Amino acid sequence: MLFIEDNTYKQITETKDKYKKQQYWKIAVGLNQVDDLKPSETLKKLAYENINNIKTYIEVEDELYKHYNKLEKINKSEYECDIVSLKIVKLLDDTSFTLTVNTLKNIHKELFENVINEKFCGEFRKYNIQKFEDILNGDSAIYGNFQTIEKDLFDIFDLLNKRKFDINNIKDIMDLSINCITDIWNIHPFVEGNTRTATIFTLKLLKYLGVENISNDLFKENSKYFRDCLVLSNYSELNRYGEFVKPDNRPLHRFFEKLLIDENLKLLEIEPVHNNKYYDKIENPSKLMAYEDLNEDLDLDW
DSSP, X not given: OOOOOOOSSOOOOOXXXXXXXXXXXXXXXXXXXXXXXXXXXXXXXXXXXXXXXXXXXXXXXXXXXXXXXXXXXXXXXXHHHHHXXXXXXXXXXXXXXXXXXXXXXXXXXXXXXXXXXXXXXXXXXXXXXXXXXXXXXXXXXXXXXXXXHHHHHHHHHHHHHHHGGGOOSHHHHHHHHHHXXXXXXXXXXXXXXXXXXXXXXXXXXXHHTTOOOOOTTHXXXXXXXXXXXXXXXXXXXXXXXXXXXXXOOHHHHHHHHHHHTOTTSOOOOOOOOOOOSSOOXXXXXXXXXXXXXXXXXXXXXX
């Protein structure tokens, strides 16, 4: 029997480009800092060896798991940062991508397998959530209803796929990317890891659209600012004075301008949203302000 070899397609393999690897590692560590996660000294050494092609991704992964398996007490924050950082680098180096719900799920699973509870990896949440934010002075953004997550994402990706055909320049790509990350983040489809998952999905979309050169240190140096930008772009609230606080997309827009177009641009200053109807400006914005007579028993006026 004659077998014909087809050499048209080549397997995607690990890049040897040191500058690309350095970029990927900077983004990876920066994105983990969004959740106040810092890398271990072991990862710093292994990242250096990977960037300089001394060790492959597989070898780095093996070394990491060996390192943590021999520890009597594991620093959970460092463990999460180390493992997820490597996975981010591998995902950024892999050019395969489709603008679909399944791709988003798969990215989440790849990022957090062996890091968070297995039942949450690559699975949409089964309940509604909130998270109190310092930038909102202790309030929470309102996320999508868990019952409509899949349908909402399908509609978002359907529209984004159609808009691809209207792209003419880098500004169009930037606008599409901003819409992509804000729409995913607004839904918050997963129990945890939403910011990192939505960002990696968007960065892979950028690469899919042909964008290779982005500002290397932006995520690393502005991790909290980046998350605050996402929060502000998705927050609206009628405050206690009857004034409507609108979603503010300007800081995120400038972040992406600096990321994609001009790294010399200055990021816009942002301040906490004060005077919302539940919270006052306090030293610890995450602490709920007590209403006067909050502990009184209440009843309906039958």
